[in-house]
Amino acid sequence: MMETILQEGLTALSLSTDGIPALVRYAGLLAEKNKVMNLTAINDPSDVARLHFLDSAALLTLYNFQKKAVIDIGTGAGFPGLPLRILEPSLRLTLLDAQNKRVDFLRDVCQELKLEDVVCVHERAEAFSLEHRESFDIAVSRAVAALPLLAELCLPLVKVGGTFLAMKSVDSSQELDASGRAVRLLGGQLQEPLDYTIPGTDLRHRLVIIKKIEETPKKYPRAFAKIKKNPL
Numbered sequence: 001m002m003e004t005i006l007q008e009g010l011t012a013l014s015l016s017t018d019g020i021p022a023l024v025r026y027a028g029l030l031a032e033k034n035k036v037m038n039l040t041a042i043n044d045p046s047d048v049a050r051l052h053f054l055d056s057a058a059l060l061t062l063y064n065f066q067k068k069a070v071i072d073i074g075t076g077a078g079f080p081g082l083p084l085r086i087l088e089p090s091l092r093l094t095l096l097d098a099q100n101k102r103v104d105f106l107r108d109v110c111q112e113l114k115l116e117d118v119v120c121v122h123e124r125a126e127a128f129s130l131e132h133r134e135s136f137d138i139a140v141s142r143a144v145a146a147l148p149l150l151a152e153l154c155l156p157l158v159k160v161g162g163t164f165l166a167m168k169s170v171d172s173s174q175e176l177d178a179s180g181r182a183v184r185l186l187g188g189q190l191q192e193p194l195d196y197t198i199p200g201t202d203l204r205h206r207l208v209i210i211k212k213i214e215e216t217p218k219k220y221p222r223a224f225a226k227i228k229k230n231p232l
């Protein structure tokens with residue numbers, strides 16, 4: 001069932017289906033671990049295939065990830081980063097999350113799937129920025145925070161000329177409007193967002209695209225308490 005959904009979905013997206021066995025193994029590990037810890041609220045295998053794997057995969061049709069250094073910020077159980085890496089093996093992936101148990105799970109998955117080059121980091125984004133600012137071609141993030149706050153966590157890690165991609169719902173217009181000031185202050189420039197449909201569903205999602213056009217001033221990111229209390 002999961003294989004069929006992935007086969008049809010990836011074909012609809014004109015993506016290679018070579019990664020299906022790895023995705024199915026990943027889904028098995030996720031289901032097993034989800035019994036003993038809270039990794040994802042999505043349990044049904046068809047929903048995992050569509051709402052996690054195909055939603056992540058759709059990004060490959062909207063943006064060029066080939067050979068790029070990519071960081072997934074607040075990756076949780078690995079979304080969207082791990083499906084992107086499985087389906088586009090040339091990208092160099094760092095998975096970052098503030099919760100150690102989730103990062104342990106990701107390390108196990110990478111070992112099991114022999115994705116030896118994936119770097120799994122247990123750290124908060126704002127702390128990781130202190131030593132790794134402006135080192136990634138692409139930062140990507142799904143379901144972590146509202147855009148003004150998220151931009152401060154993610155944009156400092158992106159190289160000038162690189163891009164921050166935020167996965168949002170199509171109802172995010174207000175959030176987008178509210179993020180203009182933060183994006184400018186952090187050296188970014190909002191591009192036209194791209195809406196897409198997850199194959200096999202009528203769900204419309206949105207990829208918010210923020211180009212990094214200038215260095216982020218050194219005073220950002222601030223400590224999380226400040227970011228939260230006073231979003232830019």
Ligand code: SAM
Pocket residue numbers: 073074075076077078079080096097098099102123124125126141142143144153224
């Ligand atoms: N991106 C995944 C997805 O879409 O399924 C996980 C989303 S989950 C709702 C949010 C994740 O962001 C959690 O795993 C949490 O630990 C992580 N997170 C929140 N704030 C963070 C921060 N400042 N730095 C790193 N990770 C953070």
